[in-house]
Amino acid sequence: MSGPTVRDVAEVAQVSLATVDRVLNNRGGVSAKVVDRVKAAVAQTGYVRNLAAANLSRRRVYRFCFVIPSGDTGFIALLHEALAREQQRLMEEQVLVQVVPTKPFDVEDQVAALRNLECDAVAVMASEAPEINEEIAALHASGVRVISLVADLPSSGRDAYVGPDNVMAGRTAGEFMGRFIKDQGNVLMIAGSLAARDHSERLLGFRMVMQERFGGCTLLPAAQGADNAERVEQIVLEAARDRRLAGIYAIGAGNRGLVRAVRTLAPRPTTIVHELTPTSREALRSGTFDLVIDQDILSGVIAAVKIMRDLTEATTPPADAGRIKLNIYSRENIQ
Template sequence: MTSPTVRDVAALADVSLATVDRVLNNRKGVSAKAIAKVRAAVAQSGYIRNLAAANLSQRRVYRFCFVVPAGDTGFIALLQNAIEAQRSHLMQRQILIQIVPTRAFDVAGQVAVLRSLDCDAVALMVSESPEIQEEVSRLMAAGIQVVTLVADLPQSGRSAYVGIDNVAAGRTAAEFMGRFVHGAGPVLMIAGSLTSRDHTERLMGFRLVMQERFETLGLLPVVEGSDDATTVERLVLAAAAAQPLAGIYAIGAGNRGLVRAVNAITPKPVTIVHELTPTSRAGLRDGTITLVLDQDTLAATAAAVEIMRQLTEGRDLPPDAGKIRLNLYCRENI
């Protein structure tokens, strides 16, 4: 017995082959009634699509978007450079990449961008909010696969997450903070924004370990630096003026301001930051920064592209498809 074909689906649905093709490829220009008829015919016939063969024969072009913050922070620049570095290679594989910038932590602006997308799949680095989650659900319902990047949105119904385990990253930072700090003293925690899930997860992991094993150090209330170097510098100097700091855990960006502030403090606190950027690398070399927790942006963006392709083709993902390794850097191994 032969397997059902698209012609069988078209006959059952009483529509053209072109309409079936549009529905199967999530293209526009099809009425809701026709979509329902095609989907019902697919279920009735038992039609199973060989997407890999279809894409090969049709030379399908994939259209993937990366929605990431704009700005000149070191990590964002590395992320965008990693995407750009793959563009030519991906074009040879019929994969077109578009970078769509947004303002960091600007929920309204991010929602507007999500509503304007026209692509097969999208990788998002956005804030966590009910409005964003609603837009992710809408994109998924429209047939656009959604992958979260760096910061997860687990309640949104997204297809996959690509990034490090941020709770484990925070716990790791606390383990080293507790070992590096000698004696008692307060530790300052600086997040970019608590609307960003990666920041809140790192903060949670950090607090748990500090409270479990290093409670004598004490934690100051977390402050938000908006990933802005000037704001971070001001917050660090204000905290240091109130009392000597034993340690600083910088959860987000703005490390140029952090370095300027730490260089003005005597004695220098143990300082742990995220992402190996030119600023944090220089800070490691001159002793301003003690430890850097880094995620490989090239590995993350490459994984995001591959996952978007597999999802678009209807393939199942392995459980660890989006897991990115956490790397640790000190002065001696950069």
């Protein structure tokens, strides 16, 4: 049995098919009162638009950009892979997705990327900086819709955020860390960059829980590893030189270096990281890592495209449309 059609919407709203088409496609020329009637009829009938068919019929092509860090390992590599898969699928729906890579944590390069965009909407994974906010404001002024991805940019005026609750992610890590090490010992925290809001929020949540519930632990000053494996390895080895590490919380990337360093330490510190990558997966299996807090990046990409399409169509997405839930993996539930 087929679902409700535009004809059903027209009958309930008591308007013509042409009027329904004008409202659904934001063509204008319809009074606010009639628009409300059509929207009410859509809700009443449960009509769902086939955007792919609608786009083909009116030859509408969406142009979306993803401005994200470059990288061939870890989480960023998985993000690029997810985007590559979606690029192929979305072409059938008249959606063209362009990936614009930038240097990680390089504000100047990120600004340059944002200045050269030609698209309807853009998803941005960038550092939190006044220069970034200015470029996002300029994009808005030119009619481009903007969402922040993975790391929020709330002061930029972006239209929506797609990603996890990073404070919650940090608090979750803190809860497990305190329980694993039995509220005692030195804990090393390693971020990629504290200029990245996702890293700073995870660190905030982690510290909050450790200070609230596990006061017997000593939190060492947060280090910044620039998501570089060699740098992360050096940070761990230097921190362990003069003290025993009970725990390590790695907020960003560079986990290959973390694996190398942890394997040299005895006794081995409890180690909690983010993102399920080939490196962290194998480290869980071997017992080198104890916990991985992961976000489903493919779900994030799909949600980002859906929200950009809604915004381009002048449709308000649900408030929680961009929220990506967290998954927790240990040695016992890893595949």
